[in-house]
Amino acid sequence: MATPAIDVREIVKRFGDFTAVKGISFSVAPGEIFGLLGPNGAGKSTLIRMLTTLIQPTAGTALINGFDIAKQSNDVRRVIGVIPQAMTSDLELSVEENLLIYAKLYGVPRAKRQTLIHDLLESVELLQWRDKQVKHLSGGMRRRVEIARGLVHEPRIFFLDEPTTGLDPVSRTAVWEMLQRIKATRDLTVLITTHYMDEADKLCDRIAIVDHGTLVALDSPLRLKASIPGRNVLEVSFSHVPEGWEATLRSLPQVEGVTGSDHVFRINSHNGPVTTLAILETAARAGVTIQSLAVQSTTLDDVFVHYTGRALRDALQGPSAADSPFMIRR
Amino acid sequence: MARTWAIIERELRRFRRSPILIVVSMIFPLVQLVVLGYAFGGTVKHLTIAVVDQDHGLQATRIRELAGAVAAGPQTYDLVNYADQGAALTDLRNGRVNGVLTIPPGFSRRVLTQNEPKVALIADNTDSFVSATLTGTMGSLLAAFNEPATPVRVPGKAALDVVEVYPYVPYIQYLLPGSITMSIFMMVMIGGGIIFIDDKARGLHEGYLVTPITKLELVAGFNISGTIKAVLAGVVIMVIGSLVAGIPNPLDPMRMARLFLVIVVTAFALISMMFLLMVRVTDPLMPRAMFGVLNTLLYFPSGAVYPQQGFPQWMQWIAAIDPFTYAVHAFKSLLLKNTGMEAIASDMLYLVAFSVVALTAATALFKRTL
Ligand SMILES: Nc1ncnc2c1ncn2[C@@H]1O[C@H](COP(=O)(O)OP(=O)(O)OP(=O)(O)O)[C@@H](O)[C@H]1O
Numbered sequence A: 001m002a003t004p005a006i007d008v009r010e011i012v013k014r015f016g017d018f019t020a021v022k023g024i025s026f027s028v029a030p031g032e033i034f035g036l037l038g039p040n041g042a043g044k045s046t047l048i049r050m051l052t053t054l055i056q057p058t059a060g061t062a063l064i065n066g067f068d069i070a071k072q073s074n075d076v077r078r079v080i081g082v083i084p085q086a087m088t089s090d091l092e093l094s095v096e097e098n099l100l101i102y103a104k105l106y107g108v109p110r111a112k113r114q115t116l117i118h119d120l121l122e123s124v125e126l127l128q129w130r131d132k133q134v135k136h137l138s139g140g141m142r143r144r145v146e147i148a149r150g151l152v153h154e155p156r157i158f159f160l161d162e163p164t165t166g167l168d169p170v171s172r173t174a175v176w177e178m179l180q181r182i183k184a185t186r187d188l189t190v191l192i193t194t195h196y197m198d199e200a201d202k203l204c205d206r207i208a209i210v211d212h213g214t215l216v217a218l219d220s221p222l223r224l225k226a227s228i229p230g231r232n233v234l235e236v237s238f239s240h241v242p243e244g245w246e247a248t249l250r251s252l253p254q255v256e257g258v259t260g261s262d263h264v265f266r267i268n269s270h271n272g273p274v275t276t277l278a279i280l281e282t283a284a285r286a287g288v289t290i291q292s293l294a295v296q297s298t299t300l301d302d303v304f305v306h307y308t309g310r311a312l313r314d315a316l317q318g319p320s321a322a323d324s325p326f327m328i329r330r
Numbered sequence B: 001m002a003r004t005w006a007i008i009e010r011e012l013r014r015f016r017r018s019p020i021l022i023v024v025s026m027i028f029p030l031v032q033l034v035v036l037g038y039a040f041g042g043t044v045k046h047l048t049i050a051v052v053d054q055d056h057g058l059q060a061t062r063i064r065e066l067a068g069a070v071a072a073g074p075q076t077y078d079l080v081n082y083a084d085q086g087a088a089l090t091d092l093r094n095g096r097v098n099g100v101l102t103i104p105p106g107f108s109r110r111v112l113t114q115n116e117p118k119v120a121l122i123a124d125n126t127d128s129f130v131s132a133t134l135t136g137t138m139g140s141l142l143a144a145f146n147e148p149a150t151p152v153r154v155p156g157k158a159a160l161d162v163v164e165v166y167p168y169v170p171y172i173q174y175l176l177p178g179s180i181t182m183s184i185f186m187m188v189m190i191g192g193g194i195i196f197i198d199d200k201a202r203g204l205h206e207g208y209l210v211t212p213i214t215k216l217e218l219v220a221g222f223n224i225s226g227t228i229k230a231v232l233a234g235v236v237i238m239v240i241g242s243l244v245a246g247i248p249n250p251l252d253p254m255r256m257a258r259l260f261l262v263i264v265v266t267a268f269a270l271i272s273m274m275f276l277l278m279v280r281v282t283d284p285l286m287p288r289a290m291f292g293v294l295n296t297l298l299y300f301p302s303g304a305v306y307p308q309q310g311f312p313q314w315m316q317w318i319a320a321i322d323p324f325t326y327a328v329h330a331f332k333s334l335l336l337k338n339t340g341m342e343a344i345a346s347d348m349l350y351l352v353a354f355s356v357v358a359l360t361a362a363t364a365l366f367k368r369t370l
């Protein structure tokens, strides 16, 4: 395998006597979309901040495109684009000015700036708003400004911390579609955190679940879902219901519970495929026609809950620098 | 350096988009100049003095005539006659009169027999300005009483001849140097303090920190842009203030050039100081809370409103390190005396040294990471 785009090695971050990240290791291949999931306070932002050179790790390290985050910070900065969790676009400046300032900060040659900015604004569909001050734009549009801003120096690796939190479903889809489109035309590796499991499921090549500062699961969405004990829900509608039908259903293999009304039943199963097969056979033997059958498979939500549990993560911590009254935390 | 310019460009573009901020930060020093200038600049007039004449003799009448002349002339006070000392004192306590002048019984006789004649002035000393004015006027009144007609000067008696080197300086002009310094400080406070911390809190600096900008480039960007903004404020108030206060020949180009230099050096010194104070602050309430304290601590000891010679020792120490002191002194030299560079060289030297120290310390404290 080629040099990983991101290679995290036993990275640790302590704030005082509180350990936010407790020795995480993983690597991301070039071109991958890598999702980082975890409950609030799991340490996702802290991890991203270390990888993007914003804070120094307490122990361990990470290589970004082969550069050490602690020792070669400036080389790292040149190859990464970053969208922080907070909205950080400059509200007073126009869309284009926001990008221009960053192009200058990244030392993008003058000759390339205009075309680059034009192309980026086109791909995030903000060309017609280029002269508007960012404060007049909606949350979704601001996020797109930031995405374009983060790409203005053509980075190889793109870090996005909850880019879709707080956006409506349409804007959310738009952001992801744009990201995919941009990724298709560039050689880009993406590390993204989100609280939306459906997004992560559809878009990420691999997913890491972080909880309490440790990595609790890491695999492709499909395999993650397969890895947890099945909890499928079958919705079956029968042509007619013979005497004692519900009890029959309940006795089928792997069935956990049955609820039903009239001739439509919801069946909870530990193993969807096995139960489905049994229903088909039983129905055929009883001369009952199945009008419809739907199997809802395990979702990433189930995976998430399986690995992180249901407990709320409320705990008191000392005030952190990031928690100022003006911070737009989302 | 290109990155420094990017920061400066951003700051100035943003500055241009906030006209309200600009106007507000300039109005404050102007209002202060005009209001303080007229509030403190005038001479005290129309105080009320109760006269209690218990003597009724010829000499008492002379005293009352002399007092009446002041009341009619400079109008420092108006006279009200009281028959009863007790009633006069009650009114003094109630604030109806500002002082009570009592001419005791037997005053005229004592004058004639040269037996230590005395009149009493009971003044309301809760207002030291008023009582000082009354004591002063009464003092000269008695001097006139003692030396009737044109006094023959004894050749051996020394007299003080005051020679005024510069034309009369109204108080508003005396205040102008402080107001210019204040306008620079206001912009430093708002631009370099409040907005700086707000940007930091909103995560804007986090955006800068993930770019390959160096610590020095960032520090330079923040300080140069802050200086430019503060210089703009200083220049505007310098011009408007000179016209408002009636500085003679306000647009003299040579003096303007020197004033500009002082404004630049002062702006840089104050922004360095602010940067040092704010370099580790993250709470947006902090600069707002500090504003009043800083303002008082820098402005009043600087000699902008009252001469430093009147300060207690501890305040003179504050004044000695206060950059305002040197800025105000330099502006005073140029605006009120139209001096050349020699008179302000040591002020400039102090301010430059102050900037170097503050900025070095701030840069050392500045964190390139969050
Ligand atoms: N500068 C800091 N000082 C002290 N504690 C901190 C600091 N930054 C973060 N923490 C703590 O570290 C833990 C992890 O925070 P982090 O922001 O990384 O979580 P997260 O996974 O991004 O959560 P969210 O989903 O809410 O964004 C939290 O408990 C937080 O309070």
Ligand SMILES: [Mg+2]
Residues within 6 Å of the ligand: A044, A045, A046, A085, A161
């Ligand atoms: Mg976070």
